[in-house]
Amino acid sequence: MPSLAQMNGSLHIHNFYIGKLKAKQEQLFDSDPELAMLLDNVAAVLSEHAVVLTNDIAAMEDDDT
Numbered sequence: 001m002p003s004l005a006q007m008n009g010s011l012h013i014h015n016f017y018i019g020k021l022k023a024k025q026e027q028l029f030d031s032d033p034e035l036a037m038l039l040d041n042v043a044a045v046l047s048e049h050a051v052v053l054t055n056d057i058a059a060m061e062d063d064d065t
Contacts, residue, residue: 004064007057014050018043 002010021043028036 004057004060007053007060011050011053011057014046014053018046018050021046 021039025036025039025043028039
C-alpha cells in the first residue's frame with residue numbers, strides 16, 4: 001500500500017491535471033466541441049479517482065490518530 005505522502009502527491013498530480021484539462025476544454029469548446037467533451041470526460045474520471053484518494057487519505061489519517 002502506498003504511503004500517505006505518496007497518496008498526497010498523487011492527489012496533487014490529479015488536481016493539477018484536472019485543472020489543465022478543464023482549462024484546455026474551455027479553450028476548445030467553440031472550435032472543437034468533440035475534443036472538448038472528451039477532455040471533460042477524462043477530467044471527470046480523474047475527479048472520481050481524486051475523490052477516492054481523498055477518502056483513502058482521510059482514512060489513513062484517522063488510523064494514525
